[in-house]
Amino acid sequence: MLSTVQVQSIKAKPVQRTCTNCNVRDICLPADMAQQNLPLMSQFITRTIHVKRGTRIFSAGQTLHSLYAVRLGVFKTRMMNEHHREQVTGFYMAGALIGADALASGRHTYDAIALEDGEVCELSYARIDAQTQSSPAFQAYLYRLMAHEINRLHHATLLLRDTAAVQRVVAFLFNLSDEFALRGYSHKSFLLRMTRNEMASYLGLSIETVSRILSRLQSMKLIQMQNRLIELLDIPELKKTMKGDDCQEN
């Protein structure tokens, strides 16, 4: 399947790490902070945890012990609905914060699962709770990441509320494209880390619909697709599709 499952014998070994020597710090931390407060930040990083593909960082219902900043890999969050079917509520790449919802009740409300082998930085809640006042920079960091999550969710609900299936899929591809670009990867050609099922679940569509739409986009020469490798061929036309030139909203 994914070719990343290989020399994975040296895993699950916690590594003491600081933000200073972290290669994703420019994404993870706001620019002004990355330069000034790296040592300060690092005291909140309990450790770096290796997470194997398919395993959980935390589960719904667990009491909050830590927040997690993604260092490497892609993660999904999910909830189960009444029919015990998985509902994917988000995908998270390097620099994202996972688990902040639990700051309300003290319990996590969803599962966080690695889509591929990855690493997360553990931000101890005890330290956050006890020491934030000594580090305004860290507060700002947390506020910013939480606000970012609120933004993402607002836009997600907007997408789910009033756009046709094609528009959702294309918007999703552009979202991924932006995320990759932000991290220095190509924005025109990238590898999907999630299954069609997870993608469909996130978009509120059936897997067949997603598959059909991707096929159609390919036959229209708007994208090129080989399994999970996606290439955006005609970005202007794709953007027109996303805007919904045929005006079929609610």
Add this chain to the structure above:
Amino acid sequence: MLSTVQVQSIKAKPVQRTCTNCNVRDICLPADMAQQNLPLMSQFITRTIHVKRGTRIFSAGQTLHSLYAVRLGVFKTRMMNEHHREQVTGFYMAGALIGADALASGRHTYDAIALEDGEVCELSYARIDAQTQSSPAFQAYLYRLMAHEINRLHHATLLLRDTAAVQRVVAFLFNLSDEFALRGYSHKSFLLRMTRNEMASYLGLSIETVSRILSRLQSMKLIQMQNRLIELLDIPELKKTMKGDDCQEN
């Protein structure tokens, strides 16, 4: 329309107010904090603002000056989609925090509008930014409210992703019911503050579908309806409806 538009001559007058004598503080503030840190909290409240029905607290694109805690009334947040149609992304009652999304970029991403005459407490961003380290209680308060918003949005996306129209409407009624109960009002009988249009927009449905569903629920004796006054008649049966006994999800 709403009979609340009347003796509205003494409005828009900022009132110096403290949390200590606020009658919604038990909803607004976490319990442990309400007892200990009221004086501390109050220093962040710049003023209380009266907001007239239909007017905005802030608009999308505006730079962030303050966050707002709802003191009285009901507010909606909305964004405009590509076709310049309103998309309602949330309803907020007393104790809710509005505007936290702007902590990410420094700009508001949606409009916040009063559905009826109300009051909000202005939390100056300048003071938040400069002084939070001196007040861990206030930090906890903000984290909690933001986390609460994240939770709400997660559940909103879940609802939009995989539930039929009836289930969305009923879930919405129960949400309102819970909110009213939390504030000491009847959970079985309450007045909708939003138009059918706003409700439909929030639920990702057309206004006709919402209207039809409410009519059907009434003809099934599950609810009683007179204009915007809703009474939940058969709560157990409604809950069964919401759970989706006919198994029609994505």
Add this chain to the structure above:
DNA sequence: CGTTAACTTGACGGCCCTCAAGAGAGGTGG
């Protein structure tokens, strides 16, 4: 090479959206 999971493609039907028109409520002016 066999098994399993992931993905694609087709046929069909139902939910819900669109279009359209009418009913009800609230406000205003004569």
Add this chain to the structure above:
DNA sequence: CCACCTCTCTTGAGGGCCGTCAAGTTAACG
């Protein structure tokens, strides 16, 4: 007080998008 206007809401008819069901194809891996 009633006519009139406007906004909101309801109800009906028809059609299209997308979900379900089903079967076949491809990829991954031992």
